[in-house]
Amino acid sequence: xxxxxxxxxxxxxxxxxxxxxxxxxxxxxxxxxxxxxxxxxxxxxxxxxxxxxxxxxxxxxxxxxxxxxxxxxxxxxxxxxxxxxxxxxxxxxxxxxxxxxxxxxxxxxxxxxxxxxxxxxxxxxxxxxxxxxxxxxxxxxxxxxxxxxxxxxxxxxxxxxxxxxxxxxxxxxxxxxxxxxxxxxxxxxxxxxxxxxxxxxxxxxxxxxxxxxxxxxxxxxxxxxxxxxxxxxxxxxxx
Ligand SMILES: [Zn+2]
Numbered sequence: 742x743x744x745x746x747x748x749x750x751x752x753x754x755x756x757x758x759x760x761x762x763x764x765x766x767x768x769x770x771x772x773x774x775x776x777x778x779x780x781x782x783x784x785x786x787x788x789x790x791x792x793x794x795x796x797x798x799x800x801x802x803x804x805x806x807x808x809x810x811x812x813x814x815x816x817x818x819x820x821x822x823x824x825x826x827x828x829x830x831x832x833x834x835x836x837x838x839x840x841x842x843x844x845x846x847x848x849x850x851x852x853x854x855x856x857x858x859x860x861x862x863x864x865x866x867x868x869x870x871x872x873x874x875x876x877x878x879x880x881x882x883x884x885x886x887x888x889x890x891x892x893x894x895x896x897x898x899x900x901x902x903x904x905x906x907x908x909x910x911x912x913x914x915x916x917x918x919x920x921x922x923x924x925x926x927x928x929x930x931x932x933x934x935x936x937x938x939x940x941x942x943x944x945x946x947x948x949x950x951x952x953x954x955x956x957x958x959x960x961x962x963x964x965x966x967x968x969x970x971x972x973x974x975x976x977x978x979x980x
């Protein structure tokens with residue numbers, strides 16, 4: 742099975758679904774991570790061009806730790822995401838057609854900043870567009886409209902999961918991958934006094950508390966036709 746995770750910034754997928762992606766990779770599934778924005782405005786002192794290079798490398802290192810086959814950057818500057826931008830839509834369409842995912846993981850429409858919401862909106866729009874034969878016709882249309890699962894919002898605010906994935910066995914991999922994003926973690930600690938690794942571990946522990954395991958990640962399925970698939974009889978399998 743192929744899984745495509747579409748995040749906004751280079752570290753967002755590690756935060757929201759890194760433990761789940763690591764579980765899939767450990768089981769032999771093909772995980773492809775794609776971030777739309779390059780994270781170039783995520784620092785006050787490091788200038789955007791240099792930060793872009795640093796964050797691209799950090800994301801590649803993190804992806805290797807999670808077991809992803811590939812980390813793709815669409816290299817869009819922070820704060821320039823607009824899900825009506827057809828150039829970005831077509832690039833993301835090519836990523837979906839190349840990946841042929843069984844499902845997509847992306848940002849919730851309720852996430853905390855506009856770029857995250859735009860990334861989720863891109864995933865929603867392009868999951869449909871990639872199946873349309875005459876759209877972005879330089880690549881062959883993907884047969885089917887891909888189901889989407891929204892990952893947790895930052896700090897879990899305004900997000901009630903309908904699915905919980907037990908990541909107790911991959912929490913350390915998730916945190917190790919997240920620690921690759923040193924440009925963010927160091928800055929957050931020194932400038933904002935936020936221990937971001939502890940922040941993310943606490944959120945995973947809280948989701949674990951809610952779902953009777955040590956650590957978990959929460960998801961909600963995007964319930965729009967025709968992205969819904971029927972399941973076996975209960976108890977339903979987690980993704
Ligand atoms: Zn982000």
